[in-house]
Every structure is written in C-alpha cells, then in structure tokens.
Amino acid sequence: MIQPAYRWRFPAGTIVAPELLEAGDRVGLSPRLVAILHARGLTTAPELVAFAAAPADGLHDPLLLPDASLFLERCVTARERGETILVFGDFDADGLTGLAIMTTALRRFGLNVEPYVPSRLEEGHGLSLRAVQAAVQGKAGVIVTVDCGSTSGTEIRAAADAGIDVLVTDHHRLPEVLPPARALVNAHRADSQYPDRRLAGSGVAFKLAQLLARDGQPGHTSQTAWTADDLSQLAMIGTVADVAPVLGENRAIARLGLERLRTSPRAGLAALLAGASIPLETVDLETVAYHIAPRLNAAGRVGEAMEAARLLLTDDLAEAERLAATLEHANATRRDMTADAMSEALAVVEAMPDEPATIIRGSWPVGIVGLMASKFAEDRGRPAVVGTTVGEVIRASCRSARGFDLAAALESCSDLLLRYGGHPGAAGFEVTPRNWEPLRQRLLTLAEVSLPALETDRRAELLIDLALPAADV
Structure with a gap:
C-alpha cells in the first residue's frame, strides 16, 4: 500500500x-x-x-510602536546636528532587508548613513563591540539596530560610554532586564499598545520608514517629500524569509510588497530574479521563500553578507548584475556544503538513542548549522539544535517543531549560556564546551516535559486544513 x-x-x-x-x-x-x-x-x-x-487598510499607525516617538525625535536631532548614523543589521535575509529599508529611509530623511553587517563567523548575532568601535572611528552619533539589539545590553552600554545613542529596532524576545537603549522599538514589550506583535524585523523597519516619511518632514526644506511605499517589497521579503505568519499587518505588507516587486522592483532584486530565470510577473511568496531568501542568506553563510546588503541598496544596474552573480555562486556553494554536512550529521544522529529533541554538535561551517537544524526539525518532527565549534566556544542554531518555545527554553538555560536570542520558532546561542552537555540534558528534559509523547510514527507532521467528502471534490 x-x-x-x-x-x-x-x-x-x-x-x-x-x-x-x-x-x-x-x-x-x-x-x-x-x-x-x-x-x-x-x-x-x-x-x-x-x-x-485593501492591503493599505491593514497597516497600523507606526506611532503606536513603543518608543517610536523617541526614535523619530532622535533622528530629527541627528539631522539638525549633521550627525552620522551607523545602521547595524543582522546577516540573515530579514536583517539584510531591514537594513536596506532603514538605510534608504534615513538617507531620504536627510542623514548621512553608514550600513554595517556583522561577520557571521567573527561577530555572530546581535550588536557587536566591533560595530561599536566602528561607530566610534566613524564619528557616528547614533547606532540604529535592525532585527537585533534587544539582548545586547553590554554592547549598548559600551556605545553609551563612548557618547553614542543606540536606537534598537527589533522583534525578538526581550530579556527581563531591558537594555539601556535611547529607544527600544519592539512590539513585544510588556507596555506595547501596538495592535499586531507579529511583525518581522524588516516589518518594524518598514513601519519606522513610514513614520520618518509621514511625520519627519514638516519644516525641513532641503529635500522633496518622499514616501516609503516602494520599500514594502523589502519588508515582504524579510517577513517571508523569517517565516513570520502572513496574517494581519504582515499580510498587508506581503500584498503591497508583491505588487511592487512585480511592477517596479529594486535594481538588485530585478537582477537576482533575472539570474535565477524567474519572470517578474510569476513572483509569489513561494518564489520569495525558495529562491530570493536563500540567495540573500547565502552571502552570509559562505562569504560576506555585506555583498547582499549592497545588492539591496544599489540603484546601478551593472553593479546589481555583478552582485547577483556573486550571490548565485554563493548559493550553489551553500547547497554543496549543506549536502556534505547533512550526510555526516545524519550518521551521528542515527547512532544516537531516540530522544525528544535532536541536539548535536560537530565541526561544520557555522553558516549552515541553521539550515541543518531546519532540515532535522522538518524531517524528524521534533526540535533541533545543531552546534559547531567557533574558536573557544560552541555556536548553535535552533529550530522548533511541535510548538516547542525555543526562546523560553533558552531563557530558562541562561545560566549556562554566553549569549542567546531569538523567538519561539528559531533561536541561537553560544556556550562553552564545558557547558554543552549540561545544556543538552536540560534542553532534552524541557522538550520531554513540554511536548506530547512522541508518536511511534516518526514521519514529519503535515497539518491538514480541511477534510472533504469525496462527493464534494
């Protein structure tokens, strides 16, 4: 049968x-x-x-976001003072598209902006001390984080000590003690009155771009009026890439962004799609998830994510074509690396006892452990954690299955971790080799307690939306 x-x-x-x-x-x-x-x-x-x-009717007032008014106020002050702003964006597709949105919007607003994308290998997730030093050397008065920063208290204090204000824009889980940022724009704050907390990092950046365009221009005559509407295509890509639910305001952003991408794409996105032989009129959310997002992510997995940021920011067609070709090559390399690593990791998993979560470590490239965790979570139907040695620490990516809240789990293991962050469905952390096994055992216990008993059937689960009688089909 x-x-x-x-x-x-x-x-x-x-x-x-x-x-x-x-x-x-x-x-x-x-x-x-x-x-x-x-x-x-x-x-x-x-x-x-x-x-x-209509999709525009599904957009909320950006001023409802926590500290949005403080964000706008500090940007106005920076413009009046002629300050430079360093925009720090995470190296995944959500962070990269959010960085492109924020950088473009702040430049249109009249500010001198320097984009900064961290090295996945040398800096990892979150605002880094290296970026703070770059801001100091570049004489920046403000750092704006995109898709990160909520757990970067140490780095934000270092920036403050150097006389730099940090404006955090993020969507990840917040720690009990909030970072000492000048503004913390995160809809997950306990005091948030924002109607929809499901925004991705790029979605938060898009809302603030709307705010800058709408409320930041009165009395400023050095430039013509502008809108953030065209930036919806970037927010749409980041939302889909981060697997945020396409409901509520996210759905409105997705609809607006798809229309923009099909009819008037940014130069880099047009080049990326042309390189993949995808006609603009056929682009849908699956195209974004399986063709655009992997190519943007590939730059940071096997090279430098700044190449992807340049692609998203450029208006030059020749430069866009060159950068798109670079990402195409990186994506092919990423596929080969992932296949080799998965073959090795699968042998490790098959030799282990059956457990409520897949938690393994090895010496795989740090740029692909997230892909490996996603594959194990999907194929085995249980949470997955894949770690690799980076210098003197183990850096790991986590992916959820069966409703397991990874952010809450890591929060309960914070005493064992050096750094951590994320949300319920995907997260990451750094841990010392000494603490790896205690952490592994605690996560297994949490999975065993939190999840229903594992079924005998080990196939990945597929949720059925609707069951119809044969006569109705």
Whole structure:
C-alpha cells in the first residue's frame, strides 16, 4: 500500500462563532474558508474583514510602536546636528532587508548613513563591540539596530560610554532586564499598545520608514517629500524569509510588497530574479521563500553578507548584475556544503538513542548549522539544535517543531549560556564546551516535559486544513 511521506494531522472539530460567519459572508468568504482562516488565527470579525480589505487598510499607525516617538525625535536631532548614523543589521535575509529599508529611509530623511553587517563567523548575532568601535572611528552619533539589539545590553552600554545613542529596532524576545537603549522599538514589550506583535524585523523597519516619511518632514526644506511605499517589497521579503505568519499587518505588507516587486522592483532584486530565470510577473511568496531568501542568506553563510546588503541598496544596474552573480555562486556553494554536512550529521544522529529533541554538535561551517537544524526539525518532527565549534566556544542554531518555545527554553538555560536570542520558532546561542552537555540534558528534559509523547510514527507532521467528502471534490 502506498504510504504518504508525512504523518497527516487532521483539524480538530471547532465551532466558528456566528458573527465570524456573518462577517465572512459580507466580504464574500464561504463558511469553509472562514473555518480555515479561523484555524489559522483569524478569530474576530474585524480581523476577517481586514483580511479581505485593501492591503493599505491593514497597516497600523507606526506611532503606536513603543518608543517610536523617541526614535523619530532622535533622528530629527541627528539631522539638525549633521550627525552620522551607523545602521547595524543582522546577516540573515530579514536583517539584510531591514537594513536596506532603514538605510534608504534615513538617507531620504536627510542623514548621512553608514550600513554595517556583522561577520557571521567573527561577530555572530546581535550588536557587536566591533560595530561599536566602528561607530566610534566613524564619528557616528547614533547606532540604529535592525532585527537585533534587544539582548545586547553590554554592547549598548559600551556605545553609551563612548557618547553614542543606540536606537534598537527589533522583534525578538526581550530579556527581563531591558537594555539601556535611547529607544527600544519592539512590539513585544510588556507596555506595547501596538495592535499586531507579529511583525518581522524588516516589518518594524518598514513601519519606522513610514513614520520618518509621514511625520519627519514638516519644516525641513532641503529635500522633496518622499514616501516609503516602494520599500514594502523589502519588508515582504524579510517577513517571508523569517517565516513570520502572513496574517494581519504582515499580510498587508506581503500584498503591497508583491505588487511592487512585480511592477517596479529594486535594481538588485530585478537582477537576482533575472539570474535565477524567474519572470517578474510569476513572483509569489513561494518564489520569495525558495529562491530570493536563500540567495540573500547565502552571502552570509559562505562569504560576506555585506555583498547582499549592497545588492539591496544599489540603484546601478551593472553593479546589481555583478552582485547577483556573486550571490548565485554563493548559493550553489551553500547547497554543496549543506549536502556534505547533512550526510555526516545524519550518521551521528542515527547512532544516537531516540530522544525528544535532536541536539548535536560537530565541526561544520557555522553558516549552515541553521539550515541543518531546519532540515532535522522538518524531517524528524521534533526540535533541533545543531552546534559547531567557533574558536573557544560552541555556536548553535535552533529550530522548533511541535510548538516547542525555543526562546523560553533558552531563557530558562541562561545560566549556562554566553549569549542567546531569538523567538519561539528559531533561536541561537553560544556556550562553552564545558557547558554543552549540561545544556543538552536540560534542553532534552524541557522538550520531554513540554511536548506530547512522541508518536511511534516518526514521519514529519503535515497539518491538514480541511477534510472533504469525496462527493464534494
């Protein structure tokens, strides 16, 4: 008998509220579609109406973000003083697109901006002391972080000691003690009144770009008015690449960004798609997830992520084509490296006892351990942690499965870790070799306690949205 590749999980029977069905009917959605959207998180009538409305109607006021007014105020002051701003963006696709958004917006705002992307190998995730030193040497008055910074208290204090204000823009889990930043723009703050906390790092950057364009121009006559609308294509890519839910404001950003990318793409994105032989009119979210995002990420995995940042920032077609070719080559190299590493790691896993999480370490390239963790989590249907030795520490990437909250798990292991950060679905950390095994055992215990008993069927789980009688098909 033919067996499916995945273990199917059928939807539990749920009762959809009459007001939700009525709202769906008003916007032309069938009861079955309403039930699917309800299962995917749209549980109120206003959310359902917004889902079917024009995408611009799904965007919220950026001033509702925590410390957004402080961010704007400090940018205005920097413009008045003629200060330089260093924009620090993470080296993954969400951070790179967010950096391109922020750099472009601040330049349009009238500021001198220097983009900075850290080395994955030498600096790792989060604001680095090397970047702070670069800001000092470049005489920057402000550092703006994108897609990171919420857990960078030490680095932010170092910047403050050097007379530099740090404006954190991020979407990751916050520590109990907040960093001493001049502004901390993160919708996950306990005091946040923002209507939607699901924004990716690039989404937060896009909202602040909107704020700069809308509220930062009165009385400033040295430049013409501008908008941030064209930057939605970058925010869309970052949102999809970070696997943020395409619901609420994220869906509005995705719809706006896709239209922009299809009709008036930035030079770098047009070159990237041309190099991959993908017609603009066929681009959809799957194109972004499986073709654009991997190429942007490849630069930081096997080379320097700054190459991808330059691609996203350039307006020069010849430079865009050259940089796109560089990323194409990096992506091919990344595929080969990942295949070799996975073959070796699989032999390690198969020799281990059956455990509630896949937690392994080796000497694999640091740029691909996240891909390895994703593959193990998907194939084995359980959380995965893959570590590799970097100098005197072990650096690891984590990917979730079956609802395991990685951010909470690492928070409970903070006494064993040197650095950590992330969100429930994906995270990373650094640990000493001495603490690796205690950490491994604690994470296994947390997985065993938090997750349902592992089924005998070890296939990865596939969630079924809707089961129909054969007569209805």
